Amino acid sequence: MTDTTLQTPAERGLLPLPAAVARPLIAVGAVGTIASAFMSWTWTPDFPGNLTIYGYPAGLQILALVAGALTLLHLLAQWRVKGLGWLNPSGATSPVLLTALSAFAVCWFTGIAIAVDLGGLVNLDPGAYVAMVASLLPVLGALALPHPAPGTGLKGYLGKPEQPRPGTLSPLAERAAVTVGTALGLIVFTYGIGINDDDSETFIGFLLVCVFAAWGLVHSGLLDRYTTMSTRHKGFAACLAFAAAVIFPFTQSNDHNANIGVNILIFATVALGLNIVVGLTGLLDLGYVAFLGVGAYAAALVSGSEYSPFQVHFPFWAAALTGMAASLVFGVLIGGPTLRLRGDYLAIVTLGFGEIFRITVNNLDGDSGPNITRGPNGITQIPDIQLFGFNLGDSHTFGSFTLGRFANYLFLMLIITAIVVLVFTRAADSRIGRSWIAIREDETAATAMGINGFRVKLVAFALGASLAGLAGTVMAHVNYSVNPQPYQFAGAAPPNSAFLLAAVVLGGMGTVSGPLLGASLLYLIPEKLQFMQNYELLAFGVALILLMRFRPEGIIANRRRKLEFHETGQLDVPAQTTLSEDAAVTKAGA
Amino acid sequence: MTTPVLEARDVTMRFGGLTAVRSVDFTVNSGEIVGLIGPNGAGKTTFFNCLTGLYVPTEGTVAYQGKVLPPKPHMVTQAGIARTFQNIRLFANMTVLENVLVGRHTRTKEGLWSALLRGPGFRKAERESEERALQLLEFVGLAEKREHLARNLPYGEQRKLEIARALASEPGLLLLDEPTAGMNPQETRTTEELVFAIRDMGIAVLVIEHDMRFIFNLCDRVAVLVQGEKLIEGTSEVVQADERVIAAYLGEPFEGEPDTAEAAEVDTAEAAAATAEPAGATTARAGTAGSETTEAGTAEVEAAGSADSTEGETQ
Structure with missing residues (x-):
């Protein structure tokens, strides 16, 4: 001193x-x-x-x-x-x-x-x-x-230095x-x-x-x-990100990496759907992966697979709608009785319903119930998707680039992710999105403001469920098969409810890019660090604790969250208070 | 002035064995500012919650403009009754503007589909909502702070924002639950003006308040609730003069005649206290006999009111 x-x-x-x-x-x-x-x-x-x-x-x-x-x-x-x-x-x-x-x-x-x-x-x-x-x-x-x-x-180095306000370019x-x-x-x-x-x-x-x-x-x-x-430049940045994702398969000589890409996108899309439920509406859903499962099973049953009890072969758009509708119905069925509960009770009940789904499909094998899902064997040999005359299972050559099966599915999944991102941002920045956030903030006050809490929560639940179901329909085709095993609460590899929730929380609740980043990290790390398999959940837990200690708002924080966890007094005042449209847009996400 | 906006008939609310509100009849007419006072625990907030559908009254009905209200808070708001809360309940992590926009919920229709499709109707409705919200923020004087988070507003402005949010639902009746609690005299005065301005917009106002000066300045009519029952209802003068009200706030004089020794003791003690008392306190007590007691009552109630933050709505 x-x-x-x-x-x-x-x-x-x-x-x-x-x-x-x-x-x-x-x-x-x-x-x-x-x-x-x-x-x-x-x-x-x-x-x-x-x-x-x-x-x-x-x-x-x-x-x-x-x-x-x-x-x-x-x-x-x-x-x-x-x-x-x-x-x-x-x-x-x-x-x-x-x-x-x-x-x-x-x-x-x-x-x-x-x-x-x-x-x-x-x-x-x-x-x-x-x-x-x-x-x-x-x-x-x-x-x-x-x-x-x-x-x-040393502590002095951890604090983020004050930044001069940047000049505009x-x-x-x-x-x-x-x-x-x-x-x-x-x-x-x-x-x-x-x-x-x-x-x-x-x-x-x-x-x-x-x-x-x-x-x-x-x-x-x-x-x-x-x-x-x-x-x-929101729209521009979004287009750019989409373009970057489209370029990605062309930079890969190996279809295996495209496979990782597809799985990341599926995982991220489901996480984004969960973000509506958890991040915007504040409903802790511990059984969310069940909706992915419902979508996947629904698509598998109408895929024309010879192991499906229904010998029907829907075109992809119809299969996707079926998957979404099935998840929607399941979501409303689960949400109807449970959404009257609040907080911890809701979390536990959703956890229970998530397990009910897995155990049910495990038992619909002809022994303990009607044979619909073939139990633990699952429905296999799901044929590839035919889209506009293209068979997504075949390799296609564009100029000097050959795009394999997974690259094709990557493009399909990209379109679906883009749709989900659009749905998320548009829903979040609207009357219904505001009422979700209001319910998260204070449900009593929200109902006193004329919001029908139950109905609005049910809409969030159903929307989240159907988006997960949509991702599930693609997942069933990408993996050739569906079986009950991945749709559990916690497991060593994504997707499962715990990983999905972690992707949302790690990445940043209420944002678009947060769950995308969180899902990429949570998928890539177990994939690339195979030797850690036994310690993965341990390392995962440690990482979560560290993150919650040092950055509780997640890797990508939306403005609201950042202010919630770090007292900044009045420093959040926007640089210029013009009453422009983008002022109203910023809060929704990204 | 004579059409009733709100009519509560025989409202009773029991929590198990405890009767918090006992057969209260209550009317608010259009263009009126009505006060509801009573000592702590008298059941004022419970009665409010019965009116707004947060509680379902055990007996009795509440009607708004002649129609019996459904026992659901959101439907009550939809019908045209808006409220604020005793403990401020803003959406803390939403901006000021968003808070008011949430208040517009019942007066807009756009559902999920129109939000996803973003047709011209959606844009128009959003624009109109925003304009209306900004007008309201202008009205309560928070327009410059529209992009602040609600939690970062100072206390008095949070109260104002709550009022603006309630007004956004275009109510015919506004219920204010202790709107000046914790405010300094100046802020109380601005709130008073705000309430008058709201009345001038054609909205009837029902106020719960412990600040007697505020209530008696503001209200056309005051009702007193004691131990769940309505003691009296009338103009400020009538209520201020009523002995039962004073008794409810200050307690009744001891029934038995004190003996002379005791009386002498009290006299000497009072004399000692009067000499020790600062000049300001004595001037405050000067005045007509009627207002003297009220003033004392006000002081008592204000002291009690400061400790009264636990009597919240237990939803």
């Missing part, structure tokens, strides 16, 4: 190094990290990703390279190099530290993973040592830079920025999904870099700017 009086606090970092030394140290370290990526890190290609070749970075080396480059960029921005001011408008130290940490984390993780996997430090090539030493330097240097909040120790430039941001997002996502399922190490490295780099971007204010810009 006393030495703060001797020296101006802004000049002192945590480590007693003058800034004139610290900055070159970071630069040297960052360049060293980049250089190390071109060296050999281990002698044997046994380690995933083949890190043995000089001159060709691969796997984790690419991640180290990117992290090093990001560190360098952030340092230069913090150094006030001309033309990079936009990267870190507040000139804060923490983005440099966080990106330096991303490089440090990936390099040291790799070094340790090589030593552990291959049995000993002897397996490390000089490149790995260079990487580890070089990546440590920027962290030390960043800690020596002027401390953001003197006297608080021309609409064209903003759109360009949104485009670049979305393209970067697509590249990162494609890289992540493209990591081989056996390369768990690479995927962990990828996650490490992503988390720290994203954290750095949050601290530098870039992510906020991207968000405000894309909210300002």
Whole structure:
């Protein structure tokens, strides 16, 4: 405390190094990290990703390279190099530290993973040592830079630095920025999904870099700017995101990744439907996956599969409507008696109804009941969807691109997700959406304002259910079969009710992009980290606790939630109070 | 002035063995401001909840403009009775404008389909709702804060927003449950003006309040509820002069004649207290005999009112 009086606090970092030394140290370290990526890190290609070749970075080396480059960029921005001011408008130290940490984390993780996997430090090539030493330097240097909040120790770096209010760009430039941001997002996502399922190490490295780099971007204010810009050009950003998703299958040579993409989209669509029920209306539904199951079973029964007791073959649009209608009826049947309950009681009853569905289909096997669902065997050999003369099961070639079966389904699912997003945003920003939110906020007051609580809740429940049913119809066809097993409350792999709820809560309740992101993460992580299978639920629980501690509003917060959990006083006043349409649009989501 | 807007006939509300409201007859005429007072626990809020359908009265009927009201809060609002709450119940995490828009719920029809299809009818209705909501915010003086979250408003403005939200349902009768609780004198005065302005819009107002000055300034008629029963109903003057009201608030004088020693003791104590009392308090007591007792009653009730935040509606 006393030495703060001797020296101006802004000049002192945590480590007693003058800034004139610290900055070159970071630069040297960052360049060293980049250089190390071109060296050999281990002698044997046994380690995933083949890190043995000089001159060709691969796997984790690419991640180290990117992290090093990001560190360098952030340092230069913090150094006030001309033309990079936009990267870190507040000139804060923490983005440099966080990106330096991303490089440090990936390099040291790799070094340790090589030593552990291959049995000993002897397996490390000089490149790995260079990487580890070089990546440590920027962290030390960043800690020596002027401390953001003197006297608080390391904690001072966690607080998000104050951002100067950004100047406005021309609409064209903003759109360009949104485009670049979305393209970067697509590249990162494609890289992540493209990591081989056996390369768990690479995927962990990828996650490490992503988390720290994203954290750095949050601290530098870039992510906020991207968000405000894309909210300002909402339609444009949505089209762009859709375009990015359409491009995705073309970037994949492997249909397996398209399969992951389809499953993510199904999962995300269902999560978005759940978001209407949980995020907007505030009804905790613990049995939501049953609606997905109802849709899937309904579609399977009318699919023309020879194992279906009904020998009918509906065209897809009719099957989709059947699935939606079945889920809708089921939703109303469950919602009718249960929605008169509030809070915990509702949660428990929905949990019960969800299990009832699974147990019922398990028992409609001809022994304990009529043979409709063939019990645990499920309905198999569901034929592929025929759409406008295209058989979605066949590969189609467009120019030099071949789109496999899952890529076809990915396109179908994209259209369905787009519809669900549209339904969500439009419903949320309307009379009915406002009454949902009002009921979530205070049901007694809402009824006193003339809202028929039961009816409005039932509409939310039924809408959520039918959207899940719609996703279910596609899911039945994608997986060739339906069986009761996935439609349980909690399991090791999505979709199940617990994962769906987690996707909504993790991603951000009441938003559109939140559940999409949450679902992607919750699907990808178990998929890519196969070795964790036994510890998955444990890790999942720890992640949830950490998130709820540090970011209770979810990864993507809507404005309302952010204010709910972080007291900001009157700081939420919008920048300009024009009575324009978009003022009314922002609150709904995204 | 004479058409009745609200007619409560023989309303009784029992919770198990406890009779909170006992055969209350009550009428509010159009263009009237009626006050409902009574000591804490007298059943005022319970009676309010019976009127608005939050409780179903054990016996009796409530009629609005000649039609018996269904016992469902949303249908009561639909019929034309809007209310505010004793403990502010805004939609805390919605903006000020959205709060008022929710109040418009009963006066708009757009369901899920029109929200999804966004036809011209939907846009028109949304625009009209927004215009009307902004007018109301203008009316209560919150138009500049329309994009604030309701929870971030200061207390007095939250009360105003609650009134604006209630007005958005275009009621014929507005029920205000302690609209000035916790307000300073200046805010109370603005609320008073606001209530007069609402009356001038042609809306009848029924107010529960503990602030006697506010009630007697405002109301054309005042009803007193004591232990669930309506004690008296009449103009401010009548109610202020009524001995039973004073008794209900302050208690009755001791029945037995005090002996002389006791009386002398009380006299000396009173004399000592009078000399110690600050000048301001004595001037407040000066005045006619009738208003003197009321003033004392007001002081007593206000003191009690400050501790009275637990008597909420237990929905």
